[in-house]
Structure formats: C-alpha cells, structure tokens
Amino acid sequence: MHWTSKGSALLLAGALLALPGPLTAPPATAAAGAPGPARTVAEPAEGPDPLDFAVVVDQSASLAEKDLARETEAAALLSQGEISDRSRATVIGFGSSEKPGQSPVNEVCPLTVADAAGRERLSACVQQLGHHDTARMGPGTDFPAAIRQAVSRLTEARPATAKTPAVPKVVFLLTDGKLDVADSPEYGTDRDTRQSNGARRLTEELARARAAGVQIWPLGFGSEIDRSALTAMAEGGYRGACSDIPGSVPRMRVVGTSAEIDKALQETFAAARCARIAQGTVGKPPADLTVTIPSIATDGSLTVAKHDPKVRVTYYDPAGRKVPVRGEFDGSTFEVSGQDGPVEALRVKDPLPGRWRVHIEAPEGHADREVAVRAIWQGRLRSDVTLDPASPRAGEKVTVQVRMQTRRGVVITDPRQLAGLTASAEVAGAGFEPFTFRLADDGRAPDAKAGDVRFTGTFTLPAGATGDLELVTRMAAPGITSDRRPVHAQRGPDVPVLTAGLVVDRVTVHPGGTVRGTLDVTNNDSAPHTLRLALQDQTPGAELTVAPTPVTAPAGKSTRIPFTVTLAADTALGELGGRVEVVDTGDGDTVLDTAFLDVLVVAPPTWWDRWWKAVTGGAVALLVLAALAGIRIAARRRRRDLTGITLELRDDGRSLYSLTIRRGQSEGGTFAFTVDEPYGEPPMLRGLRGTAASTAHVLRRTGSGELLLRPRGGGQVPVRAGEPVGLGDHELVVRGARTPSPRTRDLPWSRRPRTPRRTGSGTDTGPGTGTDAGAASGTVPGATGATGGSDTYDVNF
DSSP states (O other): OOOSSHEEEHHHHOOBBBBBBBOOOOOOOOOTTOOOSEEHHHHHOOOOOOOOEEEEEOOOOTSOOOHHHHHHHHHHHHHHHHOTTTOOOEEEEBBBSSSTTOOOOEEEEEEOOSHHHHHHHHHHGGGGGGGTTTTTSSBOOOOOHHHHHOOOOOOOOTTTTOOOSSOEEEEEEEEESSOOOOOOOOOSSHHHHHHHHHHHHHHHHHHHHHHHTEEEEEESSSOOOHHHHHHHHHHSSSOOSSSSSSOSOOOOOEEEGGGHHHHHHHHHHHHHHOOOOEEEEEEEESSEEEEEEEETEEEEEEEEOOOTTTTTEEEOOOOOOOOOOEEETEEEEEEOTTTTTSSEEEEEESSSOOOOOEEOOOOOSOOOEEEEEEEEEEEEEEEEEESSSSOTTTTOOEEEEEEEEEETOOOOOOOGGGOOOOEEEEEEEEEEEEEEEEOOOOOOEEEEEEESSSEEEEOOOTTTOOEEEEEEEEEETTEEEHHHHHHHEEOOOOOEEEEEEEOOOOEETTTTTTEEEEEEEOOOOOOOEEEEEEEEOOOOTEEEESSOEEEOOOTTTTEEEEEEEOOOOTTOOOEOOOOEEEEEEESSSEEEEEEEEEEOOOOOOHHHHHHHHHHHHHHHHHHHHHHHHHHHHHHHHHHHHHHHHEEEEEEETTEEEEEEEEETSOGEEEEEEEEOOOOTTTEEEEEEEEEGGGEEEEEEOTTTTTTEEOOTSOOOOEEEHHHHEEEEEEEEEOOOOOOOHHHHHHHHHGSSSSOOEOTTSOOOOOOOOOOOSSSSEEEEOOOOOOOOOOOOGGGOO
C-alpha cells in the first residue's frame, strides 16, 4: 500500500487486526535471567485459518429454473468468496432416488482446496447445479442422504503435510421444502413407512454429524418450509462455534424467495466463519459500484454477483488506483477467480481500508441484470502476554495481562477499534484439568484502567499442578479474533500442603452456654484431608465439648468451618482456661494451629432481668389502649349529643311552638319531651327528665348520627331535618342548630334581657314568664330575640 507519511502508516497499521481460528506456534521466550513477568509476543500470522465446508443445494422438482439458478449463484458466492487458500469446499446437489439409475445426491464439486486453481475449478463445476436431471435424480427431498454425503466428505483426512489441526467443518444447506421420501424404496414398502423411516434416519445422520464435529446451517426459502425441521437440523449437528460471539452457533434461517438467497447465504457464511459482511451497491452495466472495507480488516474478498459471465469487472482501491487481478501491489496481495462464471471474487490480503470501486462493463445484450458487490472480511489480533508472577506456586493467584498488536507488530491503543471484543484465557498443565478465565479492560480489579487496551484477568494455580504450565489467550469480536499463542511457565516451589487458622470468640457466657469459633483452612493438596478439633489444658472440673469433629478440608481450596465449644450446665463461675487445637489426622495428628479460650462464666439472669422490658412495654401498651378507648367513648358521646337541635310544633303547616335543646340536656343522646295544651292557650313543648320521661316523646341520636323519634306509646321512626313527622294531633319538625361555644356564651351581649314574647292569646309576657318546667327554652312563633343561651330561658328540672 502507498502511504504519504510515517504517521498515516502507523495509523493504518494500528487498525489492521486479524482473522479468527486456532493457530499454534512456538512462543518467544524471555532472555535468561531477565527480571519481571513472563512475556510472549506472537509471531506474524500465516493468514486466515481454513474452513472445510459443503454447500448442499436442493434440486427437487419443486424448484423452478430461476430458483435453481439463484441457488447456483449463491453456492458460487461461497466457493469464490472464501478468504483462506487453505480451506476446502465441496458442492452437492440433492433430490431423491425413486427408480433405477437415480441417486439422491449429485456431488458436482468434490472436496477441493480453495487456492487459486481450486477456486477456478469450483467456479466451473458449480454450474452443474443449474438444471434438473430427472434421469439421475428423483423429484423428492432426501435430507438424510444429503447430510450423510456432506459429512462423509468433510471428515476426509487432510494431507499429512497440513499444519493446521482441528479445522472447523460446516454444512450450508439450501432448500425450499420439507422432507419427502415417500416414493423412495430404500426407506420402506409404503409411503407412510417411508416418511417415518426418513425422519428417523435424519435424526441418526444429525447425530453422526454431531459426533464428527460437523455444524449444520440450514437456509430455507419460499412458503413451504418446515421451520421445525430446519431448527432440528441446526440443533442436531455439532453445536461448537468459531467464537463466543452471539450468533456464531449454528441456527436456521428462512427468507421469502430465492431472490434473497445470495445475501442471506453470505451472511450465514460470515456468522459461521466469524467474519463480517460489508454490503455494497447494485447497478446495471456500465456502472461503478462501491463497497467499504474497514481499517480493522486484514483479509477479505470482494464478491461480484454478475449473473452473466460476459460482464467484465475492474477493481480500484480507495486511492483510485487500478489493482492487479493477481500478484502484489503496494503492500497488498490480490487474486481474482471466477471471471468466466456468474460470480467473480477478488481475494485481498492486507487491503487498503476505505471505499473500493468496482467498475462493470458488458457487451450489448448482456447488460439487463443488476450486479451486486459485497465484501467479506476478517481481522486477526496478535497477543503480547504478561504473566505475574512468572513462576507461580500451586495455590497462588496469578495476574495475566494482554495487549493487542497488528500483523505488523504495532500495538493497538484505540479501544474503539476493539468495540464488542470478548477476551479469555485457558490454563493447562500436568496435575489438573484445563480451565478458562475472563480477561477484561473495564477498570475493575485486577484491571488498572478502563479503555487502555490492556486486558487483565487472574486465576489461582490449582494445588495439583506438578510441572509445566501453558496459557493460551483467546479474543473475539464480530469479524475479529486473536491468534492462540501459548505462554509457557514453570510451577514455583511448593507451599505447605495445609494451612489453618483458629479463632475463638472472647465472650461472657452462662453455665450451659456456647462459645463460637471459626476454622479457616486452605488445602493445597489434590485430595481432601480429615482434621480433628480438640480441647487441651482445660480448667480442672470444667466439662467442655467441641463440635463438629472431625471436619473435612476439601482438596485445592480454602474453606471456613464454624464450630462451637459448649459448657456443662454446672460449670463454675469465673474465668475459663484451656485452648482449642486442630490436627491433621492423616499426618500423624500434626498440630496445624491452636487458639486460647478467653471466656468469663457468669450467673444466669433473674426473671426480672429477662422480662423487665416486656413487662414495662406491656404496661405502656395497656395505658395507650385505655387512652384510645376513652377517646373513642368521648367521641361517640359527642356524636350523639343533641345540643342545638330545635323542635318545632306545627299544625296544618302553621308553627305553634319551638324548643331548642341546650348543652347537658341530652344525656346518652336522648331528649324526652311532652306537648302541653293549657286551656285556652296554644300547645307548648316541654322537656322532661327523671321518671316523667318514661311517658314522654323521646328524640334520640344514634352513634352514626341518625335521628330517631319514639312518640309516646309508639315505635321509633327515623327523622330527617326539616321534614315533618306525626306527633299525635300535631306535626313535629326537627331542625339542626349550631350551639354557641362556651366562649361566645360568656360575652356580655349574650346575657342581655330577652324581648318579651307574644303568647298565643296576643298578650306579651315579660322576662321570666312564658316557660314551663323543663330543661329547654322555647318561643312562640313571631317573637323576637334570642331563643337560647340566656339565663332567662333556662327551665330547671
């Protein structure tokens, strides 16, 4: 690549990361005697890790010719767009076998290495998928046979010279329908039996794929898809993934039509390969299409879905320069394949980041279809690992720190380039099972600073470690992963097999009481140890017991074990001596630790000491309850009080006499009264009390505020304010009235003489007349002046 300055070169180099997949190589070792933590720096990566994959394409009779053509182009996109020249690919068509001469599978492309020559071969052979051959293949859909063929090919051994073990194996299956072997004799004698046997055999083939480590990624299109069957295929195969990134575990996908297959299949391929897809533009020739490759990419392919081999493509880098179809140019390596097929691809190593331009031309008659360009890319990180301490002891905590470098050895310092990255490390060695722990750059201990692109984690070396140690870091983000370079170290000197610490509470107890303690024990051995707690040098006459005993110290971990020392009920008062010790029963009762008893025994508390708070609290509670009850009673009495109620006697709607009940005249919420009818005088109301009240009319107010009238000799009837109610030959109307407060009644004007009232005969009466014996004040209608609150109106019982 061309750089205009040293600074720009460093910028791009700092952004170029690398591809996923396992790759091992001898680590660099620190200089002899060099101080500080152990460190290893990864050597330059060889390029993207390989992938063995099969594209399995449905060729059943349900597919139209255009669907077959689109499936063919989608299969070509994968075989041409693969970014590693060490990958192997096979393309298999499938239908069913229903009569002699037919086969359920058609292996159009045998397993082929996807190098320069192999990709040209794949570009040619994949075209055989584009038509039906009913003589060689039946119209059904034999999923079990298709998966069996793919698994058999993907499990073929690689050449002995191959250096990369454990190559991922993936099946990409395209279909528009569901299992259909009803007319395939090999599955049984009748249609129903064949279908059930086909489903059973599909389950068996998926189990075989799972055992062989082959992933299944189904892609369905159209409206007749059996989604549950596709899900079962994805989940029935191997569930491993290229990284811990969500979405990299096999799953099924369905699109609406075959026109969406190419885009969906490339996205599925990227997910399975831990790569990324950059979507470009589309257009008809002649046109300039564009696609952007990010700065983090280190390997990629630009795929051009031409549909027509006559379309010619020219590639230009982000600097506007035409790049060669093969060879090296300005720091990048190029290789074009599929120029004579419907899909063409440009594989690029160390691409210049930015917007690439793809110019398309076509002769007359070949420019009527849209052409699409995409880029599939990956980035690989190289790790710089520090181990502290460099030679850890068994049971010791170890801090691991990792920095990321590009393929050119420039340290990554911009955390935005690693957004979404997850990191972990695996520790393996003699004497313990390998385990994995997390690395993070979040500023939480043990990480020193968030965002400094130094990923940190800790682990504790197992107690059973006996020799060399190996640590391998793994980092992954969408489209990114790290190399897997091992860090080697030696286990440090042994620490004691068992360490123990006893702590006993310093307390004051009563005879028969309990003293608590804890035993902290670390067992660095690979096997559990049985320990015993014992009491020594006890105070003469004291009977103490310790529990539990024995106790177990689990292998390879630290444990806290609570225990108790119990005193006998007749233990003497005073200071209690002695000590607790813990011994290893498997090592000749070796004493691991001791702790002194520091206990004071005192007399138990008296009854009052135990219960005075409860007694005092209960008394206070009773007083509060009594006060609340008094308040409620008083409130109820106030609600029933009839003070201020005015009784008006009427006859044919004409008011004859009125009487207002005063304070203290309605004890218990009742007021007794009678109607006096003096000879020659209008009727009058007169309050009664004592024995006279038993033969009177009675007005009563309930606790809820309801007014009830019991006429003499009759039953109670409800009374509403302002509404007349029958009272013998007359009517009674009850009206509410506010009673002046005591402060108001004490004012001077409230005591002034009452204006004489007019009697029924028309004569006036002076002060002190016009009332009857009773406890109420009354007026004749038409009189003026106060009717209550004046001493003149009080009539005492």
